[in-house]
Amino acid sequence: MTSTPKDRDAAWAALVEVLGCPPWAAVPQYATAAGRRAAHDVIDDGISAWTRDKAAADVERLLAAAGLPAGGVQRSSDLARDPQYRHRRFYRHLDHPEVGVVPYAGHQFQIRGHDHGPRTP
Numbered sequence: 001m002t003s004t005p006k007d008r009d010a011a012w013a014a015l016v017e018v019l020g021c022p023p024w025a026a027v028p029q030y031a032t033a034a035g036r037r038a039a040h041d042v043i044d045d046g047i048s049a050w051t052r053d054k055a056a057a058d059v060e061r062l063l064a065a066a067g068l069p070a071g072g073v074q075r076s077s078d079l080a081r082d083p084q085y086r087h088r089r090f091y092r093h094l095d096h097p098e099v100g101v102v103p104y105a106g107h108q109f110q111i112r113g114h115d116h117g118p119r120t121p
Contacts (some may be wrong), residue, residue, distance in 0.1 A: 096121040
């Protein structure tokens with residue numbers, strides 16, 4: 001699904017609200033995607049400054065609450081603790097003959113009534 005310019009402009013307005021309407025974001029040219037693209041370094045710097053003292057999970061929650069698609073970047077060790085991955089039993093801990101018990105990644109989808117594996121190390 002592609003977004004329309006109107007969708008992108010609405011997302012920008014929602015982001016500015018989440019950011020607390022900082023003065024740097026009030027530049028009239030930023031109301032359009034072309035204006036934002038032309039100033040991407042300034043916008044990146046402003047967003048970076050806003051996120052600097054926040055936990056990724058807090059930023060994700062704030063953006064998602066505003067209807068903006070958001071997800072924190074995770075390391076593989078983070079994914080092993082991710083509540084949704086755990087709920088869906090994404091990792092299977094299998095006993096490998098050479099290295100012992102190892103978490104193996106499953107499939108990104110589930111089919112009801114089917115063991116989505118992996119089944120062997």
